[in-house]
Amino acid sequence: MSESRQEVLSAHFFVESALTQLIERAARATGLFDESFSADIRPADPRFGDFQANGVLPFAKRNKQNPRALAETLASKLQSEPTLDGLAVISVAGPGFINFSLTPRFLLSWLKNFASETSFQSSAKHFLEGKRISIDYSSPNTAKQMHVGHLRSMIIGESIQRILRFCGASVHRDNHIGDWGTQFGILLFAIKKNQVDLATLQEPLEELEKLYKEGYALTKTSEEALNGARSELVKLQQGDAENLHLWQQINAVSYRAFDEIYAEMDIAFDNVWGESFYRDKVDRVYNELHECGVSEESDGAQVVFHRDVEQFKDQPFLIRKSDGASNYASTDLATVLFKVLECGFGEIVYVTDGRQQDHFQQLFLTVKKWFAKKHYPMPELHHVWFGTILGEDGKAIKTRSGDPIRLKELIREAIARAYSIVEEKNPDLAESDKQHIAKAVGLGALRYADLVQNRTNDYVFAWDKLLSFDGNTAPYLLYAVARIHAIFRKAQLPLFDLDNSASAFETPEELALAKKLVAFPFALKQAIDELRPHFICHYLFELSSLFSSFYNANRVLVDETDVKARRFLLCSRTLATLETGLHLLGIKTLHLM
């Protein structure tokens, strides 16, 4: 091959994008297509090829031309492309689809170029290079224990954070803890009423939850209690020393409990800028919005109307309560200002429950008007919302009524169930191995069950669903990983030793697996475009499934050196891809299970 290496198709990590450029360039060279033509390339049904370009059909329609003839002209132009020579087989089918089949030579070349987590990363980083993104997730309220309803923001947020970082963004992880809300009015009122000493409590969080429940019930029945709670909150927000001290004690015990969960789930933040962090920053928000004419007064509260948006014409955005206290809109606005002006983030991602969609739409609209008036840099804002976890009754799992499953308990149960399966499948393993495996499998299954489905769907909480270990689950992927490690252990060879002895792939299983490996960047691209990790889950499951078929049909450790070498190569790339993908989901991989 005489062309420079960069020009060759197999030198491109993201084949779809390279192919798109190639097709569009070739199309223009025919003189029959103008700038409006786009290749519209996508993975194809394996019966027809590996990629299909559908763009000829709409173009022909717009220009009243015969699509089939146009497609054939373009295809024959592509046949003579030197960069495609011997790497892809091109054909035209149906009304004007152009199909591309990657040749074994292409596959081998690509797999040699992209061989490890490090090499994937150094290519993937071009997707989001230069972006500075702050992501806000988990964000529990203090004074309460985390329950199953807090699971999704943690798991989805952590995965998205890892994916964005892997794809080259500079990511800042923020835990916007609810430590300054109305719950403190009720809590402080109840603590004082019952003369509780927080320092002497055995199970402080349990006690605080009980106090909160009692206090909450009281405010529902007694006007006096309601006013008491309100005035405690106002005193706290005005800096009353006694209330501040109690508030700090409450937060301290909450943080300890959160940190235990985060440690177990392998989650960490760069900053914990809770609502209280912004308490001296909300006045500027009130002043600026008032001064710009974005906000107005209504029933004693400060609100923003978006009358230009049909949906919100009668639904104001309340940014300051009539008693002068801040609410979550105040702190969220202050947060955007701080993150953009003080920290220089160009993009902010919020990972929360879907029930907050209206809030975030109004928040984003308000920021847009406000920042435009003040000529502040306009950030890109994303609300990554997810469906609600429902109880058996089909209603949202609630904090106040009933007792939702505690996160601590869910995690313990996940590991315990995994342990009993390890015990059953592999009783001879050392105890320390069993425990290590149980933890990875149990926590992995929990995470994967949440990530595998499109985040915008609700689902009913069920132990057996969240902690399933069969089929499309983390253990299935982990099992493929463990089997590959077993092959390398048995062969006693390092991962890349035989690359150069590999012959071209031949069996249907080898070819199908190799082609799937080349498609990894597409899954990454889908995940970052929509901020939906389930694309990666589905890709990894299909990859594992193809690996398992390959593993059953094609023995790796055979005598012929070239066959062994190419199967080794497939194993090493499958391993690298699975491990990379699982790590992006926040799942720890195993060598043994």
Next chain:
RNA sequence: GGGGGAGUAGCUCAGUGGAUAGAGCAGCGGCCUUCUAAGCCGAAGGUCAAGGGUUCGACUCCCUUCUUCCCCGCCA
């Protein structure tokens, strides 16, 4: 009343205007003296909620209707 989500196999869910709508689970039939059977192979399973429309082509876009969940001023 306004707005948003969902409705696809018995169950849980994928599906970017593209070719014969796909998985997992459950159930059925096979495969372990060979690199880990937490696996593989096979068969079966569908009025894509209903009805219209747009077009070369609709699960996908538009309209109407039905079912269901959620949000809509001082909670977050």
